[in-house]
Amino acid sequence: xxxxxxxxxxxxxxxxxxxxxxxxxxxxxxxxxxxxxxxxxxxxxxxxxxxxxxxxxxxxxxxxxxxxxxxxxxxxxxxxxxxxxxxxxxxxxxxxxxxxxxxxxxxxxxxxxxxxxxxxxxxxxxxxxxxxxxxxxxxxxxxxxxxxxxxxxxxxxxxxxxxxxxxxxxxxxxxxxxxxxxxxxxxxxxxxxxxxxxxxxxxxxxxxxxxxxxxxxxxxxxxxxxxxxxxxxxxxxxxxxxxxxxxxxxxxxxxxxxxxxxxxxxxxxxxxxxxxxxxxxxxxxxxxxxxxxxxxxxxxxxxxxxxxxxxxxxxxxxxxxxxxxxxxxxxxxx
Numbered sequence: 001x002x003x004x005x006x007x008x009x010x011x012x013x014x015x016x017x018x019x020x021x022x023x024x025x026x027x028x029x030x031x032x033x034x035x036x037x038x039x040x041x042x043x044x045x046x047x048x049x050x051x052x053x054x055x056x057x058x059x060x061x062x063x064x065x066x067x068x069x070x071x072x073x074x075x076x077x078x079x080x081x082x083x084x085x086x087x088x089x090x091x092x093x094x095x096x097x098x099x100x101x102x103x104x105x106x107x108x109x110x111x112x113x114x115x116x117x118x119x120x121x122x123x124x125x126x127x128x129x130x131x132x133x134x135x136x137x138x139x140x141x142x143x144x145x146x147x148x149x150x151x152x153x154x155x156x157x158x159x160x161x162x163x164x165x166x167x168x169x170x171x172x173x174x175x176x177x178x179x180x181x182x183x184x185x186x187x188x189x190x191x192x193x194x195x196x197x198x199x200x201x202x203x204x205x206x207x208x209x210x211x212x213x214x215x216x217x218x219x220x221x222x223x224x225x226x227x228x229x230x231x232x233x234x235x236x237x238x239x240x241x242x243x244x245x246x247x248x249x250x251x252x253x254x255x256x257x258x259x260x261x262x263x264x265x266x267x268x269x270x271x272x273x274x275x276x277x278x279x280x281x282x283x284x285x286x287x288x289x290x291x292x293x294x295x296x297x298x299x300x301x302x303x304x305x306x307x308x309x310x311x312x313x314x315x316x317x318x319x320x321x322x323x324x325x326x327x328x329x330x331x332x333x334x
Contacts, residue, residue, distance in 0.1 A: 084237045084266040084293075085204040091159040091185035096133050103138070121145065128152035135159045139166040142173045143189075151177030155184060162188035167211040170194050178229070190214040197225035199232045205247075206239045216240055216270065218247040223255030223281075231260040239297070240269035243304035250287065250310075252279025262289045266326070269298035276311030276320075276334065286317035295326040308334045 083089075092098070096115060103120020106113065109127045117135045122144045124131075128151075135158065136143040143160040146153040155172055162168030171186045172179075174195035181200045186192040187207040193200060194217075205218045218238035225231055238247040247267040250257045257277035267273050273294060277284035289311075294302045301307065302325075311334040312318055323332040 085183070085202050085235070086237060087185060087204060090183050090202065090204040091157065092133050092135055093157060098133075098135060118143075123147065124150060124153050126150060130154045130156075131158060132156050133158065135161075137161050137163055139163060139168050142170040143168060144172045145170075146172075146174045146176040146179055148175040150175075151179075153178075154180045154182070156180070156182040157184070159185045160189070160192075161186070162209055164188050164209060167214075168209075169214070174198065177226075191217045191220050193218070194220045194222075195231070196221045196223050197229045197231055199234070200236060201232070201234045203236045205236065206241075208240055208242060210242060215245045216242045217245050217249045218267075218270075220249045220251070221257070221260070222251050222253040224258035224260070224284075229259065233260070233262045233265060235264045237266045238268070239295075240273075241298050242269065243299070244271045246270040246275045246303065247273045249275040250277035250284070251275060252277070252281045252284075256281040257284040258286050260287045262287075263291055265292045266295060267292055268295035268302065270303045271305050272307065272309040273303040274308045274311075276308055277315075277318075278310040278312045283315045284312045284318065285315045287312075287315065288317075288319040289321075289323060290319060291322035292332075293324060293326050294332045297326075302332070307332050 098115055098117035100117050100119070103118065103122065104113075105123045105125055106129050107125050110129070111126065112130045112132070113122070113134060114130075115133050118138065120138050121140060121142055122131060122136065124144065124146045131144065131154065139162060144155060153174070153176070160171040168189040169191055171189050171192040172181055172194070173191075174197070177197065179195055179198035181193060181195075181198065181203060183202045184204075186203065186205045188209045190208060190211065191214075192205045192208070193203075200219060208216045210216060218240055219233055219236070221231055233248060240247050247270050248262055248265070250260060257279065260277065262274070274289065276289065277287045294307050296302060311320065313320070313334060320334050324330060325332055
């Protein structure tokens with residue numbers, strides 16, 4: 001049976017009523033993680049400080065036309081002066097020694113998890129937890145989840161991936177409050193990041209994996225953040241080499257979209273590369289999509305159907321400016 005959970009400020013998740021950490025072997029975190037000063041705020045990295053590699057994506061095997069979306073056969077390296085995240089400057093630093101573990105539940109505020117390799121998921125059930133220098137390779141509904149009523153999770157310098165044989169739906173899903181997701185690599189899964197609030201900066205999202213019934217999204221939000229909160233998506237590389245859904249998707253599935261900044265990202269692929277926040281709950285407002293680079297490396301139109309859909313051009317405080325095509329430097333217009 002599938003159930004829905006709606007969490008104010010966080011994301012909406014659908015998952016099996018038998019919670020993966022509700023009795024199937026996930027253990028409370030103990031000696032595997034050391035308690036330390038967690039950070040609930042995070043800080044945006046200076047985009048200028050990023051290494052200057054070329055961002056690349058490996059194309060998935062082509063999907064059948066009947067039951068699956070089509071995977072692009074044209075994906076190739078994307079290069080932009082100034083540099084964007086890729087496998088060389090995200091994820092676990094080279095040479096870092098990792099200790100093996102199964103899935104865990106983190107139940108102590110301020111816990112720091114450092115230098116671990118997980119074959120199960122991480123359920124964060126306490127405030128101000130930091131997850132850094134870890135590798136999560138698992139299956140199921142998520143790799144990392146911040147639970148409802150919890151805030152301050154930081155996930156940085158880590159890798160969250162499926163195993164390529166069984167589905168991993170979400171890389172990181174947020175049902176709680178503030179979250180910071182920084183310098184991570186996501187691959188071989190369906191919905192890489194799902195949150196309505198937080199700071200998402202300097203991540204490399206690529207090589208998604210489709211299973212029947214999936215949406216494929218790089219970063220997904222289902223409603224605007226809570227009062228006084230924002231969603232900031234800055235300086236990420238997001239390559240979706242399938243012809244459905246989006247690199248960045250602001251949906252109105254469960255509420256009005258507002259208060260989001262999408263800035264200085266390298267974006268390619270999906271049905272449309274960006275879903276801009278318009279929808280059934282009313283006119284979106286205070287959504288700024290600025291200074292992003294749209295690549296044609298997956299599809300000639302950016303996405304299979306075009307670069308952007310569902311954009312409220314006249315929404316109060318909405319701004320679309322400085323967005324350009326990577327190859328021509330011409331403006332991308334909604």
